Amino acid sequence: MAPGRFVLGAVLVCVPLVLALCGPWFAGAPGPRAASFTLGDGHLLGTDFVGRDVGRQVLLGGRPVVVVAVTATALAYLVALPVGLIGALTHRRWLEDALMRPLDVLLAVPSLLMILLVATVFSPGPAGLALLVALVNVPDAARIVRAAAADVAARPAVEALRMQGESWWRVAVGHVGRSILRPLAADAGVRLTGVLYLVATAAFLGIGVAPDAADWAVMVDRNRTGLFVQPWAVVVPALLIVALTMGCNLLCDAALTRTRVPVHADVRGVGTRMEERRP
Template identity: 75%
Template sequence: MALLLVPLALALVGPWIAGDAGPRGVSFTLGDGHWLGTDHSGRDVVHQVLWGGRSVVLTALAATALAYLLALPIGLAAALTRRGWLEEALVRPLDVLLAIPSLLLVLMAGTLLDPGTVGLALIVAAVNVPDAVRMVRAGAAEVAARPAVEALRMLGEGWWRLAFGHVGRAMLRMLAADAGVRLTGVLYLVATAAFLGVGVGPDAADWAVMVDQNRTGLMVQPWAVVVPALLIVALTTGTNLVCDAVLARRPPAGKEAADDVRHRGARR
């Protein structure tokens, strides 16, 4: 839990406690009033770390959440429809996008649109939608084939309640397991895009930019690279560990749809 809470706390609270940056000093120095030294521009590393998590963390979290928000209705519709042409129309265009490397799509869109942080989150989310749709569709198809869900269809359950109230609810464990892995991939795309100047400026207070801009002084002043890199690693590792812990405590799913069938039958 601490691995996840530390980078999240720095991203959310860091800018409030960062204070004034103060005058710039000599590049890549240790000590001299700076706890973690200075970076390539002579700025205090602690101050940059406190400010640098907001763009990386919030962009990655927003992109991950938006990707699922777009993928869920498409994947559920493709899995639950009885019309083959509709399933093909929903899935095949996304399969074409899967053939193109995600990083290439992000860089192409970033070059054409010159986005800010919000634009980068939208681009990364859109790039993750095809794979998320395939994941949702595969999980929903397995749940939709269960006898309890078929019984709900016969009882006249509406599509919205069937898709999100029953099938979607039965997929929560799978989606939670996928969220940690997907967030790791999203962080990779966001950090790599920042390395290459997409979404954030080359001199911005950003953990990913700090790693890229300060790597030339790694042997002289390692903290300017090691600290932001460790925070990014802690965020991804902590997310996966927390998801695993939640899944381990959560009781097995599978009786929700059957309970709904019994309730519907009792009301009738």
């Protein structure tokens, strides 16, 4: 593991995460509002477009973005993993087509366009936004899981496990799932970055959050008109979002530099187990 990359990624991730998770505990009660887009006057980072303290809004605004993004990413993989594994390991072509072809149709629709279309029908809250973002990420994630798993499923070790009567769960999860952790880790870092920006863009457009909510993406949107008068109301939340996404990718890259176990060692282990089971 690359120590420098890991340390930098950990620092970039920890700062926004700590602010997002612990910030509301230290935000305190709201004080009296001042003039819009002012600096000083007892406000360390100035005031926002309606005169609220920017520092307090930063402490309150990270949790919605982080919670929705992490939840959406986890939900996407919760659906994509079994779908991709079944599609890669099944010998029934009709089952693979039934699972993957509808996802190809969803993949043809741009993610933001689908969110906007759904938002015109009903106004999703944070939970609805997490489900919607997860839904638009399932097709791509499932295809990546299937592609990675299909390569592993074609190896002699998997055929050996099947011949010795191992259960589907052990083959799919115990062997294939473990073997694709590296590509999934790489995809998870990129996907979390895309989900964060998608959630931030949705909040920027007013989807899933109130127009005056304490949210980092909303802060960037609502305060951009005063960028050259009071830049901290835009720069600080934007930098926190960028730091979180960059840090996640650096941590995934650092984790992927670990030494990989040779594939032939796993094959020899399977062959040894088969020899032990022979009468």
